[in-house]
Amino acid sequence: MATNLQPYNFEVLKPDYYTFTTDSEDIYECYFSSFAAYFPNYPGVAPFIFGFNLDLLTKPAKRKGIDKRIADTVITIAGDFLEARNNAMVYVCDNWDGKEGARARKFKSWFNYYDHPSSKIIQISTSFEAGSMMIHSAMLIHKKNKRKKEFSDAYLELTQGEEK
């Protein structure tokens, strides 16, 4: 288990994504895909809403315990992205292996536990049903984002609004 709670050095492969390699040689990439199309009722903020993706590119290495540096790295990347204070990110938990609930709890805990830079970030977590699927997701916004109310309204309408 990593004891050095520092983020891994990550590379920014402009213009599209971030990548980092853990001590166990796992390679991850992070990128932000546009979610504008899913918020047609909020044209003012829709172009600034992005989906956050964290993908493991290698076969997961066997390791003892939890590598907390992964969380620290993801928080740093997300913090950098939100620092511009004009955008918001949405994390949707993948459900291919039935572990979406665990992913949601882990993601939520990452942003609740760390002091930096998550203290600058508001997290709105939701679990909801769409069709026959249970979806766990969260929106992250910088606390000093001037349009945080619009962002959260848009997100809550999509995830909790009444069917029209």
Added chain:
Amino acid sequence: MAPVATKAKKTVRKKRTAKPAPMTRAEMVQKMFADQQFIREARQNGITFKELREKYGYKFATV
């Protein structure tokens, strides 16, 4: 006085283009979810971001 037949107005019926019904909230969420999975799998299969943008129409934030 004999009644004068009024000329029937020629009306040109406007061709209606089929407007797709707006997506329901559930459909929108399912599309969001499906898109995320598609992108993830494409990346795992070696599809580049350039291809995802140009061939599939996805957009990404500039980092």
